[in-house]
Amino acid sequence: MSTLLKVEKISVTFDGFKAINNLSYSIEKSELKAIIGPNGAGKTTFMDIITGQTKPNEGKVLFGKREVWLESDQKYQTIWEENLLSKNESQIALLGIGRKFQRPTVFELKSVFENLTISLKKNRNPFNVLFQKISNEEYEKIEKILNEINLDIEKNRVAGELSHGQKQWLEIGMLLTQDPKLLLIDEPAAGMTVNERKKTVQILRKLSSDKSVIVVEHDMEFVKDLECEVTVLHEGKILAEGSIESVSSDKNVVEVYLGR
Amino acid sequence: MSNYISNIAHRHMLIFIIAISIFSLFVTFLSEPYGNGLISTSFVKTLGKTVCLCIIALAMDIVWGYCGILSLGHFAFFGLGGYMIGMWLMYERTSIIVIESSVSELLPLTETELSAAIGNQIFGVVGGYEIPAIWMFADNLLIQLFLVVAVPGVLAFIFGWLAFRSRVTGVYLSILTQAMTLALSLYLFQNDSGLRGNNGLSGLQNIPGLEYLGQQIISIWFFWISCIFLLIIFLIFYLLIHSKFGLIITSIRDNETRVRFLGYNVEIYKLFVFVLTAIVSSIAGALYYPQAGIINPAELAPIASIYLAVWVAIGGRGTLYGAMIGAATVSLFSSWFTGGQAPDISFGILNIEWVNWWTVLLGFGFVVITIFSENGLLGLVKKIFVSEK
Numbered sequence: 322m323s324t325l326l327k328v329e330k331i332s333v334t335f336d337g338f339k340a341i342n343n344l345s346y347s348i349e350k351s352e353l354k355a356i357i358g359p360n361g362a363g364k365t366t367f368m369d370i371i372t373g374q375t376k377p378n379e380g381k382v383l384f385g386k387r388e389v390w391l392e393s394d395q396k397y398q399t400i401w402e403e404n405l406l407s408k409n410e411s412q413i414a415l416l417g418i419g420r421k422f423q424r425p426t427v428f429e430l431k432s433v434f435e436n437l438t439i440s441l442k443k444n445r446n447p448f449n450v451l452f453q454k455i456s457n458e459e460y461e462k463i464e465k466i467l468n469e470i471n472l473d474i475e476k477n478r479v480a481g482e483l484s485h486g487q488k489q490w491l492e493i494g495m496l497l498t499q500d501p502k503l504l505l506i507d508e509p510a511a512g513m514t515v516n517e518r519k520k521t522v523q524i525l526r527k528l529s530s531d532k533s534v535i536v537v538e539h540d541m542e543f544v545k546d547l548e549c550e551v552t553v554l555h556e557g558k559i560l561a562e563g564s565i566e567s568v569s570s571d572k573n574v575v576e577v578y579l580g581r
Numbered sequence: 582m583s584n585y586i587s588n589i590a591h592r593h594m595l596i597f598i599i600a601i602s603i604f605s606l607f608v609t610f611l612s613e614p615y616g617n618g619l620i621s622t623s624f625v626k627t628l629g630k631t632v633c634l635c636i637i638a639l640a641m642d643i644v645w646g647y648c649g650i651l652s653l654g655h656f657a658f659f660g661l662g663g664y665m666i667g668m669w670l671m672y673e674r675t676s677i678i679v680i681e682s683s684v685s686e687l688l689p690l691t692e693t694e695l696s697a698a699i700g701n702q703i704f705g706v707v708g709g710y711e712i713p714a715i716w717m718f719a720d721n722l723l724i725q726l727f728l729v730v731a732v733p734g735v736l737a738f739i740f741g742w743l744a745f746r747s748r749v750t751g752v753y754l755s756i757l758t759q760a761m762t763l764a765l766s767l768y769l770f771q772n773d774s775g776l777r778g779n780n781g782l783s784g785l786q787n788i789p790g791l792e793y794l795g796q797q798i799i800s801i802w803f804f805w806i807s808c809i810f811l812l813i814i815f816l817i818f819y820l821l822i823h824s825k826f827g828l829i830i831t832s833i834r835d836n837e838t839r840v841r842f843l844g845y846n847v848e849i850y851k852l853f854v855f856v857l858t859a860i861v862s863s864i865a866g867a868l869y870y871p872q873a874g875i876i877n878p879a880e881l882a883p884i885a886s887i888y889l890a891v892w893v894a895i896g897g898r899g900t901l902y903g904a905m906i907g908a909a910t911v912s913l914f915s916s917w918f919t920g921g922q923a924p925d926i927s928f929g930i931l932n933i934e935w936v937n938w939w940t941v942l943l944g945f946g947f948v949v950i951t952i953f954s955e956n957g958l959l960g961l962v963k964k965i966f967v968s969e970k
C-alpha cells in the first residue's frame with residue numbers, strides 16, 4: 322500500500338469552538354473516498370487545513386509517502402516527502418493538491434478555454450509567465466480535458482454564462498490541467514440536475530483511476546453511486562467509516578445525521 | 582489560436598501608433614516654431630503635460646483596473662520622478678550660472694568656492710549653503726535618470742513587499758498607500774529634507790545646455806518625447822495585458838483565492854505590478870515637471886493620488902483607452918476651470934466662481950458617470966454606440 326496523504330490528530334479551534342477535534346485520516350494513491358456530515362461538521366475546514374488556508378492548533382499533515390530500502394537494516398523505511406503545515410496555499414497546490422471550492426469559483430469574465438490555460442502545469446514565475454505561449458500538446462491536453470468534463474462545445478463561452486453545474490465541472494477541469502495527485506472536491510453535486518449528477522459521478526470515478534480523490538457531499542444518493550469508502554464527520558470528529566451500507570446502518574450516524 | 586496575442590490585438594496596436602503620430606504631427610504643424618502658430622507655446626506645454634498624465638493614468642489602470650490593487654499612492658512616485666530629474670536640472674543650471682558670473686573675476690573659483698556658491702544659490706531659501714548628501718549625483722544626468730527608475734522602484738518594492746506579504750488588501754491597502762504618500766509629502770515639506778522644503782525645485786523648464794533653443798522649441802521637443810513615451814508604454818502594457826501574465830493578474834483581481842489555490846504566488850505578481858507601475862509613474866513625472874517648470878511637496882499630497890483614481894474611474898478602468906481619456910479630459914477641464922478662463926456664473930446672491938466650484942462639478946460628474954456607466958466615459962460611449970446599431 323502506498324499512502325498519499327496522512328492527517329494525524331489535528332484539532333482546530335475557532336474562538337473556543339472546536340471545529341476539528343483530534344481527527345486522523347489518510348488516503349491511498351488512486352483511491353476515491355467520500356466524506357459526509359451535517360452542516361457545520363467541519364468538512365470544509367478539513368479541506369482548508371490540507372490546502373494550507375487554515376493552520377491547525379495541533380496535529381500533522383503529511384503528503385507523499387515513499388518507501389526506501391535501508392541496506393543497513395535490511396528493510397524498507399517510510400519517508401514522508403512533505404510536511405504540509407510548513408507550506409502556504411500556492412506551494413501546496415504546486416505539490417499536486419487541487420481543490421474545488423464549495424461555491425464554484427471560476428473566472429467568470431474569461432472564456433472556458435482561458436480558465437483552463439491559467440491552471441496549466443507550467444512555470445509560475447511571473448518573469449517566465451510573461452513570455453509563455455500555449456504549445457500544441459497543451460492545446461490538445463485542454464481539448465481532452467474539455468471532453469472529460471463535458472464542456473467541449475462551450476470552449477469559447479464566457480465562464481460566467483455557464484450553468485451552476487457546468488461551472489462545477491469547469492472548476493474540476495481547472496484542477497485537472499495542473500496534473501494533480503490529489504483532488505479535494507467540496508460538494509460537486511450542489512445545484513446539479515439528476516443528469517448532471519450522473520455525469521459528475523462518472524467524471525469523479527474516472528479520475529480516481531490515476532489520482533486520489535476526496536469528495537465531500539451532502540447527498541446520500543450521490544455518495545452511494547461513487548461506490549467508495551465513506552467517512553462520516555460530526556462535530557469535527559469521525560463518527561463512522563466504511564461502505565455506504567455499513568455507515569448508513571450505524572446507530573450513531575442514523576441518530577445525528579440521517580435521523581433528522 | 583495557440584497564442585495569446587491575436588491578429589486583432591496587433592491591429593489595435595497599429596491603430597494607436599497611427600493615432601498618436603497624427604496627433605503629434607497635428608500639434609507640431611500648429612505650433613509656433615514648426616507651424617503656423619495657432620497653438621501657443623503654453624498650450625503645447627499643457628498638451629505635453631497632459632500626455633504625461635495619460636502615462637501615469639495607464640500605470641494606475643494596470644495596477645487598479647487590471648490587477649485590482651487600488652493604490653492611492655502612485656502620484657507620490659510621479660512626484661519622486663519629478664524631484665529626481667529636477668535635482669539635475671536645477672543643479673546643472675545653477676552651476677552654469679555661477680560659473681558664468683565668475684568669469685569676470687580675476688581668479689577662477691576653487692572647487693569649494695564653486696560648491697558653496699551653488700549651495701548658496703539653491704539652498705539659500707531654506708537658510709543653508711551646504712549641498713546635502715542626496716545631491717551628490719546631481720551633476721550627473723545619467724545617474725539622476727537612473728534614480729528616476731531606482732528610487733521609486735526601491736520604495737515601491739519595500740512598501741509592496743511588506744504590505745502584500747502580510748496580505749493587506751482592499752481598503753486597508755488603499756489607506757496604507759495614502760499613509761505612505763502623506764509621510765513622503767510631509768517629509769518633503771521639511772526645510773532640512775535636502776529638497777528645499779515647501780519651495781520645492783524651480784526653474785526646471787530651463788534645460789541646461791539647451792537654453793539657446795528657447796522655450797518654444799523646448800516645449801515642442803518635450804511634447805514629442807512625452808508622446809513617444811506614451812506610445813512605448815501603451816504598447817508594453819498592451820502586450821502585457823494580452824499575454825498570459827495579463828490573464829493571471831486580471832484573475833487575481835477577480836478571484837485572488839482561486840489563483841492562489843492554483844499554485845500561483847499572488848503576492849509576487851502584485852509586487853511585480855506595483856513596482857512596474859511605480860516606475861512608469863515616476864518616468865511620467867520626470868517628463869512632466871520639466872514642462873511644468875516647478876515641483877513642490879504639495880504636488881504629491883495624498884489628494885493628487887485620489888484624483889488619479891478618479892480620472893481612471895471616470896474614463897473607464899480596465900481599458901487602456903478609458904484611462905487615457907479620463908486623465909486627458911479631466912485634467913484639461915481642470916486647468917480650464919481653475920485657470921480662470923471659464924466664465925463665472927452669477928445667481929444674484931450665489932456667485933459661482935469656477936476656481937472654487939470646479940471640485941464640486943467634478944464630484945458631481947463623477948457620481949453621474951458612475952451611475953450611468955460602471956465603465957466610465959468609455960463605457961458610456963460604447964453603450965450609446967452599441968445601442969444605436
Ligand SMILES: Nc1ncnc2c1ncn2[C@@H]1O[C@H](COP(=O)(O)OP(=O)(O)OP(=O)(O)O)[C@@H](O)[C@H]1O
Nearest residue numbers: 335336340358359360361362363364365366367423
Ligand atoms: N474561519 C472560521 N472562523 C470561525 N468559525 C469557523 C471558520 N470556519 C469555519 N468555522 C466554523 O466551523 C464549523 C465547521 O465549518 P465547516 O465550514 O467546516 O462545515 P461544513 O462541514 O463544511 O459545513 P457545510 O456542510 O455547511 O459546508 C462551523 O460551525 C463554522 O461556523
Ligand SMILES: [Mg+2]
Nearest residue numbers: 364365366423
Ligand atoms: Mg462546507
